Amino acid sequence: MYRNIRLDTGQERNGTSVKENVAVKVKDVGMRFNLSQERVDNLKEYVIRLVKHDLRFDEFWALREINFEIKKGERLGVLGLNGSGKSTLLKVVSGVLKPTTGTVVTKGKVAPLLELGAGFDKDYTGRENIYLYGAVLGYTREFLDERFDEIVDFSGLGEFIDVPIKNYSSGMKSRLGFSIATVVEPDILILDEVLSVGDKKFRRKSEKKIMDMFDKGVTVLFVSHTLEQVERLCDKAIILEGGHLVAKGPVEKVARIYKNMTE
Amino acid sequence: MKRYIKNFAKYKFLLIELVKKNIKLKYRRSYLGILWTLIEPLLTMMVLTFIFGSFLARGDAQFPVYVLSGRLLYSFFSNSTKAALKSVSGNASMIKKVYVPKYMYVISAVLSNFVTFLISLVVLLGVSIVLRVKPTVYLTGAVVPLIILFVMTLGIGLILATLSVFFRDVEYIWSVLTMLIMYASAIFYPVERVVKGGNGWVFDMNPVYMCIANFRNCVLYGIPMSSQYLLASSAFAVVLLAVGALLFCRQQDKFILYV
Numbered sequence: 001m002y003r004n005i006r007l008d009t010g011q012e013r014n015g016t017s018v019k020e021n022v023a024v025k026v027k028d029v030g031m032r033f034n035l036s037q038e039r040v041d042n043l044k045e046y047v048i049r050l051v052k053h054d055l056r057f058d059e060f061w062a063l064r065e066i067n068f069e070i071k072k073g074e075r076l077g078v079l080g081l082n083g084s085g086k087s088t089l090l091k092v093v094s095g096v097l098k099p100t101t102g103t104v105v106t107k108g109k110v111a112p113l114l115e116l117g118a119g120f121d122k123d124y125t126g127r128e129n130i131y132l133y134g135a136v137l138g139y140t141r142e143f144l145d146e147r148f149d150e151i152v153d154f155s156g157l158g159e160f161i162d163v164p165i166k167n168y169s170s171g172m173k174s175r176l177g178f179s180i181a182t183v184v185e186p187d188i189l190i191l192d193e194v195l196s197v198g199d200k201k202f203r204r205k206s207e208k209k210i211m212d213m214f215d216k217g218v219t220v221l222f223v224s225h226t227l228e229q230v231e232r233l234c235d236k237a238i239i240l241e242g243g244h245l246v247a248k249g250p251v252e253k254v255a256r257i258y259k260n261m262t263e
Numbered sequence: 264m265k266r267y268i269k270n271f272a273k274y275k276f277l278l279i280e281l282v283k284k285n286i287k288l289k290y291r292r293s294y295l296g297i298l299w300t301l302i303e304p305l306l307t308m309m310v311l312t313f314i315f316g317s318f319l320a321r322g323d324a325q326f327p328v329y330v331l332s333g334r335l336l337y338s339f340f341s342n343s344t345k346a347a348l349k350s351v352s353g354n355a356s357m358i359k360k361v362y363v364p365k366y367m368y369v370i371s372a373v374l375s376n377f378v379t380f381l382i383s384l385v386v387l388l389g390v391s392i393v394l395r396v397k398p399t400v401y402l403t404g405a406v407v408p409l410i411i412l413f414v415m416t417l418g419i420g421l422i423l424a425t426l427s428v429f430f431r432d433v434e435y436i437w438s439v440l441t442m443l444i445m446y447a448s449a450i451f452y453p454v455e456r457v458v459k460g461g462n463g464w465v466f467d468m469n470p471v472y473m474c475i476a477n478f479r480n481c482v483l484y485g486i487p488m489s490s491q492y493l494l495a496s497s498a499f500a501v502v503l504l505a506v507g508a509l510l511f512c513r514q515q516d517k518f519i520l521y522v
Contacts, residue, residue, distance in 0.1 A: 033520060043432045095362035098516040118360030123288050132284060135277035136361055 023219040024070040028102035031063040062088040063243045075220035077230035079258050080240035086223045094190050108187025116177030122166040133180050147183045155179035191222045231255050281371035300383045315451045325394050328483050333450035336475050339380040341441045346372035347420025348427050355522035365515045369424045373417050399485030408477040415500035421507030425514050428521050448472040470499035
């Protein structure tokens with residue numbers, strides 16, 4: 001299965017040593033995608049191309065030789081333009097994608113606030129989806145039983161909790177997703193510009209919740225292309241360009257480089 | 264190995280939730296709900312008995328039990344493999360966004376069908392009582408062919424799920440193959456007719472039929488299982504599961520690039 005990615009525990013594998021105070025270690029990570037002009041997804045074509053030795057793909061490296069560490073309690077901003085590999089990096093760190101090369105080690109509970117409600121089933125009610133999505137995120141039944149009221153409370157859905165999700169507005173869906181995803185106290189928080197969820201009132205509430213986590217010393221990996229947000233929230237930053245890591249260091253220094261790059 | 268078990272244990276609750284979801288959503292918005300797992304096989308049994316009973320099995324009062332046992336096992340096999348085939352590509356949106364061990368989708372597809380299958384065995388019990396099939400000591404052995412069939416189905420499911428990610432043709436090929444397996448599984452005709460006609464080899468190559476035959480020996484005829492079928496079907500099951508698990512593990516990291 002996962003040969004060189006290790007989630008949720010600090011035990012390192014195949015020789016990647018991790019220091020005590022490091023929460024996330026990304027070492028030599030590369031991610032390759034195969035972009036074939038016409039995707040071969042039927043047998044006839046596959047066999048024909050196999051015979052003709054024509055099964056070549058255009059290789060595309062979304063990430064290449066990425067190296068960085070995040071120490072416990074540090075907040076790292078990932079800057080970069082569209083298509084620079086930011087989202088791919090987040091997916092690799094959260095374990096959705098397995099890197100083609102290199103290793104990712106994360107220590108502690110990871111809460112990826114990436115695609116809120118990705119595990120929702122539209123025919124299920126809000127109540128049922130809390131358990132389903134909770135299970136997808138790796139929570140236990142007891143934990144969900146215990147925190148159920150808290151989740152419903154925070155989402156502000158009230159009586160709508162027993163209505164099938166397909167009748168929800170998109171704002172209601174992301175409110176529920178956010179409430180479920182943030183009910184844990186994570187060690188590592190992965191954010192992808194989701195600080196804007198729902199209406200203004202909920203946005204303030206959700207920002208406060210994330211800030212509370214920040215205050216408790218959570219390790220953060222935050223992706224954005226708006227510099228102001230990163231400067232406000234992070235203490236360290238890196239810049240990605242065309243899949244390469246071009247700068248890393250304290251946020252002020254990196255922000256200056258990024259400004260020069262974008263102007 | 265220990266790591267895999269730990270990971271499985273962590274997502275055990277997810278497996279339960281997925282199985283629950285599959286079963287719940289299957290019957291949502293139908294008035295009779297889960298009762299359909301009982302009514303559907305009963306009605307099919309009546310139809311098949313009505314059509315085939317009169318000329319294929321004249322005078323066999325227990326023909327409905329014969330039909331029902333074959334049909335229940337076969338539907339479990341065909342429904343599960345078809346659900347497993349679509350389980351990975353059908354959950355594409357989830358696979359692309361959150362990390363979950365991907366085999367969970369396949370196992371949950373097979374397991375939820377197994378649960379409804381077990382519920383529908385109540386019908387078999389009822390019909391057997393009504394038609395005065397005498398229970399024997401061999402009845403307890405009926406679990407064995409069911410376990411073999413389950414393992415075999417899971418193995419085939421893993422293979423199909425993997426292949427269908429890369430080749431969408433598999434779905435159509437498989438639906439033809441399952442039809443072939445159905446006609447070769449002696450669901451609604453007596454085996455003797457085919458054997459007499461010199462085509463008995465069909466059954467010796469069909470592991471689904473082997474499970475059905477052994478199951479019938481236990482619940483209908485009250486005789487010991489055929490050890491030849493028992494061995495052959497177990498071998499099929501183990502090999503298929505091993506191949507399926509290996510194939511799935513080797514390819515699963517690529518799924519996300521294709522689904």
